Amino acid sequence: MDNHLYTVAQLRAIEASAYAVLPPGTLMQRAGAAAAQFAMQLLGERRDRPVLVLAGPGNNGGDALELAANLADAGIDALVLHLPGQRDASIETATAHERARDGTVGFIDMLPPDGDWGLVVDGLFGIGLTRPIGDEYREAIAALADVRCPILALDVPSGLDADTGAIIGPDGIAVRATHTITFLGDKPGLHTADGRDHAGLVHVEMLGVGPEHLPQSQARLGTDDVFAHRLAARRHNTHKGSFGDVAIVGGAHGMAGAPVLAARGALLTGAGRVFVAMLDPGPGYDSMQPELMFRAADDFELDKRTLVIGPGMGGSASAMRLLAKALDSDSPLVIDADAITLIGASPDLLARLAARSAPTILTPHPLEAARLLGKDAGEVQADRLQAARDMAVRTNATVILKGSGSVIAQPNGETVINPTGNAGLATAGSGDVLAGICGTLLAQGWPAWEAASGATWIHGAAADLLVANGVGPIGLTAGELPAAARAVLNMLVLDAADGN
Ligand SMILES: NC(=O)C1=CN([C@@H]2O[C@H](COP(=O)(O)OP(=O)(O)OC[C@H]3O[C@@H](n4cnc5c(N)ncnc54)[C@H](O)[C@@H]3O)[C@@H](O)[C@H]2O)[C@@H](O)CC1
Numbered sequence: 130m131d132n133h134l135y136t137v138a139q140l141r142a143i144e145a146s147a148y149a150v151l152p153p154g155t156l157m158q159r160a161g162a163a164a165a166q167f168a169m170q171l172l173g174e175r176r177d178r179p180v181l182v183l184a185g186p187g188n189n190g191g192d193a194l195e196l197a198a199n200l201a202d203a204g205i206d207a208l209v210l211h212l213p214g215q216r217d218a219s220i221e222t223a224t225a226h227e228r229a230r231d232g233t234v235g236f237i238d239m240l241p242p243d244g245d246w247g248l249v250v251d252g253l254f255g256i257g258l259t260r261p262i263g264d265e266y267r268e269a270i271a272a273l274a275d276v277r278c279p280i281l282a283l284d285v286p287s288g289l290d291a292d293t294g295a296i297i298g299p300d301g302i303a304v305r306a307t308h309t310i311t312f313l314g315d316k317p318g319l320h321t322a323d324g325r326d327h328a329g330l331v332h333v334e335m336l337g338v339g340p341e342h343l344p345q346s347q348a349r350l351g352t353d354d355v356f357a358h359r360l361a362a363r364r365h366n367t368h369k370g371s372f373g374d375v376a377i378v379g380g381a382h383g384m385a386g387a388p389v390l391a392a393r394g395a396l397l398t399g400a401g402r403v404f405v406a407m408l409d410p411g412p413g414y415d416s417m418q419p420e421l422m423f424r425a426a427d428d429f430e431l432d433k434r435t436l437v438i439g440p441g442m443g444g445s446a447s448a449m450r451l452l453a454k455a456l457d458s459d460s461p462l463v464i465d466a467d468a469i470t471l472i473g474a475s476p477d478l479l480a481r482l483a484a485r486s487a488p489t490i491l492t493p494h495p496l497e498a499a500r501l502l503g504k505d506a507g508e509v510q511a512d513r514l515q516a517a518r519d520m521a522v523r524t525n526a527t528v529i530l531k532g533s534g535s536v537i538a539q540p541n542g543e544t545v546i547n548p549t550g551n552a553g554l555a556t557a558g559s560g561d562v563l564a565g566i567c568g569t570l571l572a573q574g575w576p577a578w579e580a581a582s583g584a585t586w587i588h589g590a591a592a593d594l595l596v597a598n599g600v601g602p603i604g605l606t607a608g609e610l611p612a613a614a615r616a617v618l619n620m621l622v623l624d625a626a627d628g629n
């Protein structure tokens with residue numbers, strides 16, 4: 130599967146390279162024809178209803194006009210609201226406009242208040258949107274909020290930044306599409322930040338442009354291919370020592386739940402033995418999961434097992450001391466929650482982290498990322514890929530920047546956006562479970578990059594499985610994730626054994 134994600138700069142280069150070898154207008158004609166096919170599939174039984182097409186000033190508008198002409202040729206009632214702006218259209222767009230005008234496409238000046246559409250197509254802006262959306266376009270986009278039919282965005286939902294998934298501008302607005310047909314290559318912004326909510330289901334249409342026109346991408350959409358080769362069925366002749374030891378270090382007073390959730394996440398995804406090294410004496414065992422072994426963090430040996438440090442750990446002097454020891458150890462290490470905040474406040478801890486050579490994964494949410502980067506959370510969210518890459522370089526670790534479309538980056542710049550998961554994960558403790566799963570995969574010898582990508586994928590797929598079974602997204606609890614993650618992992622292993 131081609132899962133590469135291209136920046137706008139790269140897409141412009143692909144466009145120019147393909148443009149140079151094709152007759153003028155070819156790409157737009159192909160985009161319009163492919164989008165019309167896709168629109169007809171979406172229309173399905175509703176082919177007798179009119180299709181509303183919003184066409185903007187640039188070539189995205191040209192695609193929309195081509196699509197409208199194709200739909201009209203197929204006997205569908207296509208109505209275009211054309212908002213051409215002040216500048217002259219490109220020759221391709223002007224040609225598409227002529228074709229639509231000469232055919233049976235209908236043109237309207239304003240949106241009827243209660244249009245009963247079969248489908249709405251958004252061709253206002255694509256990758257050329259450079260500034261916040263102004264009043265005229267804003268009104269049209271706002272009107273789509275009341276639409277009850279599918280909304281198909283051409284290339285990019287108008288208002289969304291194709292590189293970052295952020296909505297452009299302060300007080301910006303963007304189309305919320307149910308589907309996006311995107312041209313010449315997939316884009317990171319459709320899969321992270323606001324992208325998943327605004328793009329809906331993404332269909333990539335290469336317009337007949339071959340691999341010779343494609344540059345090296347620095348980002349990919351995650352698939353289970355990244356870690357599939359690690360999914361070996363378990364041999365009979367094994368014992369608990371074969372699957373690694375994980376120790377969760379955390380749990381200050383009143384915060385015992387966080388390390389326990391991480392520990393359950395680690396245990397149920399297959400670690401051989403799981404310890405909980407608590408800063409506060411707290412509970413002596415977990416009655417739901419008595420297999421977990423509780424120890425006092427202070428005299429726990431940190432250099433013997435894979436460590437997950439930070440859940441519920443607080444910011445006390447002993448937390449800092451333990452963290453410094455963990456960073457100095459050769460143990461594979463997952464750094465989460467309070468441990469990230471402590472590192473963000475201490476150049477000394479950051480230097481110890483950057484000096485590590487053992488596998489290390491950092492799992493910040495946007496606020497923790499902001500503390501680490503000396504920014505605010507809004508700045509992190511404005512460019513999640515760049516923030517994850519900056520953190521990976523600064524910490525010399527593999528980073529999972531959590532959130533819708535978690536971004537996983539390594540110090541060499543390689544980046545994956547995770548496609549699994551849903552809003553049910555926006556609940557206390559889900560990050561602890563993710564850290565625990567990362568710990569288990571590291572303990573089983575997965576390299577940090579594969580453990581981070583695999584854990585994020587499995588954790589998201591666990592939430593998807595729960596939602597498919599009616600558990601969430603509303604009311605999904607973190608405590609339900611470990612068993613679901615176990616089910617996902619075992620299904621993946623069975624599939625791998627079947628050669629699927
Ligand atoms: N050029 C090509 O070879 C192809 C282009 N394609 C389409 O063309 C799109 C890119 O076309 P463009 O570069 O023309 O860009 P867009 O169509 O995305 O829009 C750019 C136009 O909008 C104006 N604009 C930008 N921000 C604005 C704002 N906030 N308010 C009002 N006007 C604003 C710009 O001045 C420019 O006229 C792609 O997303 C894709 O849909 C496809 O047809 C495939 C081939």
Ligand SMILES: [K+]
Nearest residue numbers: 251254285287
């Ligand atoms: K669009």
